[in-house]
Amino acid sequence: MRRRENRTLFLMVVPAISVGAAFFLLPLARLAVVGATGPLGPQAYLAVVTTPQYLEALLSTVVLSVAVTATTLVIAGIAGVFLERNRFLGREALLSMLTLPLAFPGVVIGFMVIMLAGRTGLIGELTALLGVGRLVFAYSMAGLFAGYLYFSIPRVILTIMAAAEKLDPALEEAAKSLGAGPWRVVRDVILPALAPALIASGAICFATSMGAFGTAFTLATDIKVLPIVIYTEFTLLANIAMAAALSIVLGVITWATLAASRAVAGATAAAAG
Amino acid sequence: MGRTRNFYLQLGFTLLVCAFLILPVLMSIVAGFTENFFIGVKSGLTLRWIVVVWDLYAPTIFRSMYIALALILTYGGFRDFRTSWMFILVGHVLYTLPFMVRSVLAVLSSFDFRILEESAASLGAGFRRRFLGIVVPNARSGIVAGSLTVVTLSIGEFNLTWMLHTPETMTLPVGLADSYASMRLEIGSAYTLVFFVMIIPLLIALQRYGTQRIKKVGRA
Numbered sequence: 001m002r003r004r005e006n007r008t009l010f011l012m013v014v015p016a017i018s019v020g021a022a023f024f025l026l027p028l029a030r031l032a033v034v035g036a037t038g039p040l041g042p043q044a045y046l047a048v049v050t051t052p053q054y055l056e057a058l059l060s061t062v063v064l065s066v067a068v069t070a071t072t073l074v075i076a077g078i079a080g081v082f083l084e085r086n087r088f089l090g091r092e093a094l095l096s097m098l099t100l101p102l103a104f105p106g107v108v109i110g111f112m113v114i115m116l117a118g119r120t121g122l123i124g125e126l127t128a129l130l131g132v133g134r135l136v137f138a139y140s141m142a143g144l145f146a147g148y149l150y151f152s153i154p155r156v157i158l159t160i161m162a163a164a165e166k167l168d169p170a171l172e173e174a175a176k177s178l179g180a181g182p183w184r185v186v187r188d189v190i191l192p193a194l195a196p197a198l199i200a201s202g203a204i205c206f207a208t209s210m211g212a213f214g215t216a217f218t219l220a221t222d223i224k225v226l227p228i229v230i231y232t233e234f235t236l237l238a239n240i241a242m243a244a245a246l247s248i249v250l251g252v253i254t255w256a257t258l259a260a261s262r263a264v265a266g267a268t269a270a271a272a273g
Numbered sequence: 274m275g276r277t278r279n280f281y282l283q284l285g286f287t288l289l290v291c292a293f294l295i296l297p298v299l300m301s302i303v304a305g306f307t308e309n310f311f312i313g314v315k316s317g318l319t320l321r322w323i324v325v326v327w328d329l330y331a332p333t334i335f336r337s338m339y340i341a342l343a344l345i346l347t348y349g350g351f352r353d354f355r356t357s358w359m360f361i362l363v364g365h366v367l368y369t370l371p372f373m374v375r376s377v378l379a380v381l382s383s384f385d386f387r388i389l390e391e392s393a394a395s396l397g398a399g400f401r402r403r404f405l406g407i408v409v410p411n412a413r414s415g416i417v418a419g420s421l422t423v424v425t426l427s428i429g430e431f432n433l434t435w436m437l438h439t440p441e442t443m444t445l446p447v448g449l450a451d452s453y454a455s456m457r458l459e460i461g462s463a464y465t466l467v468f469f470v471m472i473i474p475l476l477i478a479l480q481r482y483g484t485q486r487i488k489k490v491g492r493a
Contacts, residue, residue, distance in 0.1 A: 111462075115304070
């Protein structure tokens with residue numbers, strides 16, 4: 001009975017596994033092979049760090065993603081805890097507005113950045129009014145930074161809110177009654193309790209910023225971030241082996257970040273429990 | 274009710290974040306209706322750009338919808354699709370599958386369906402009967418919420434579709450990118466407006482369904 005049950009259950013995952021294997025694992029393996037069989041051979045993977053052009057793209061993508069992740073965690077952390085803690089008129093409306101951009105594709109987010117910081121953008125108009133000249137930064141790293149923030153903030157707010165819901169108010173009360181100031185409570189009670197959520201959502205934020213393509217594609221195809229470099233190698237230069245090697249490196253970095261965060265956040269959660 | 278200074282500081286901060294997210298959306302809606310965005314709203318309002326977008330991109334606007342719906346309706350039966358269609362479809366399935374799994378799992382783990390299943394099994398229900406009679410109905414809210422997520426994601430998916438598309442399989446975000454790259458700002462805005470009109474009802478349905486589910490689970 002038990003064994004038959006297991007077999008039926010196994011049969012039910014077969015479609016998911018076979019689609020996954022045929023359209024994900026096999027192409028991925030092929031990609032790894034293609035990366036190693038170009039004119040450079042397996043050296044192509046080395047070229048990612050030895051060629052200044054690729055190394056620069058890799059480093060600037062990592063720096064950009066780290067900056068986006070840190071900023072998003074601060075902004076979404078404050079807003080998320082606030083929204084979870086307080087009930088006030090218009091909270092629901094505010095929440096729906098904050099989560100509206102969840103469904104925007106990268107290209108649309110790129111366009112939103114153009115609206116904010118483009119040549120006729122809101123920020124440019126404001127700075128022109130203030131008499132400090134028209135500030136236009138949509139088509140640069142700063143624009144990309146704004147776009148990735150725009151993409152990440154709604155997602156992280158939702159995660160933080162879900163985690164903040166489980167915070168035990170008694171712990172805070174205890175800290176306060178022992179004479180802890182608000183900063184002390186944030187540092188010693190709220191932040192440690194939110195740590196797993198912060199680590200997990202931070203890792204996802206980092207991984208999506210590393211691989212995001214649509215936003216960068218809309219803003220300018222000459223911003224040197226890794227996904228754009230891969231795209232240029234592939235479509236314009238027909239350097240397919242190099243594109244494959246770069247993709248594998250990008251994939252390994254994001255996968256490793258996610259895996260590490262899972263290990264750390266899991267350990268923290270266990271320790272807290 | 275005593276609101277502290279701290280409350281207003283945080284509220285102000287959250288409102289600023291909200292402005293960062295919403296103002297560009299509003300601007301792009303206005304731009305889609307404006308005669309000349311460089312001059313501003315005083316140049317007059319018009320439906321011209323919407324009409325232009327409609328003429329240029331009407332098929333692409335709905336193609337995303339087809340793919341998204343096809344995804345859900347024909348999981349498994351792709352026979353009616355041309356090969357190129359299948360490529361994009363498979364890509365979208367791979368990309369959206371985890372979201373569906375996560376949504377269904379969340380519902381299933383919120384109650385103990387094993388006990389229900391066991392009691393049905395002890396009454397002699399076979400696997401098929403238990404699956405269709407217990408697991409599927411109980412997971413229904415998860416399946417509906419997952420489906421809405423899948424449609425939303427599939428409509429908005431760009432990266433993969435961009436790499437795989439041919440002029441005939443161009444979907445909405447690919448059309449968006451195309452209009453941003455080659456058209457006036459007003460046309461890009463009008464196209465974005467069409468995107469909003471399609472996506473917002475889905476989002477509202479998703480939010481409503483999501484909160485309903487939480488309430489239901491809370492009651493149980």
